[in-house]
Amino acid sequence: MSTQQTTKPADARDGSGSEYLAFTLGSEEYGIDILKVQEIRGYEAVTRIANAPEFIKGVINLRGIIIPVVDMRIKFKLGTPTYDQFTVVIILNIGGRIMGMVVDSVSDVTTLTPDQVKPAPEMGTAFNSDYLMGLGTVDERMLILIDIDRLMSSSEMGLIDKMAA
DSSP: OOGGGGOOOGGGTTSSOEEEEEEEETTEEEEEEGGGEEEEEEOOOOBOOTTOOTTEEEEEEETTEEEEEEEHHHHTTOSOOOOOTTOEEEEEEETTEEEEEEESEEEEEEEEOGGGEEOOOOOOSSSOGGGEEEEEEETTEEEEEEOHHHHHTSTTTOOSOOTTO
């Protein structure tokens, strides 16, 4: 696609870089903009919703707010998920909408400067590269940077209604 996808959020204006929350799904490490993260919680049982897509695990009650929970391992077709003491739910705030995202584990917050972020290659796989901001490299470590706004508001997710509506 276009190289516009590698543009950094407004907070990177000073050249110091942007902060990403690093998390794992299977053997890969991913990163999302830390500014979208509201909190991180341990995995708890969810209430299933009839006829919801498989990747939507269900809903949880977060201090009186009912929020949908998406299992990213199912969404990205990374095999059968297992839930253990490391499994966490990242609570996101995207466009004023609160939602949860189940991941295998959360590792740390990483600051990436613009020169540490490389454009994402076109892969033509189940993972639509429209949702990739790029690949962040720190020493020997590589983070797959996800445009979580674009992913969670995509039509196939169906979680965020059209903002204008």
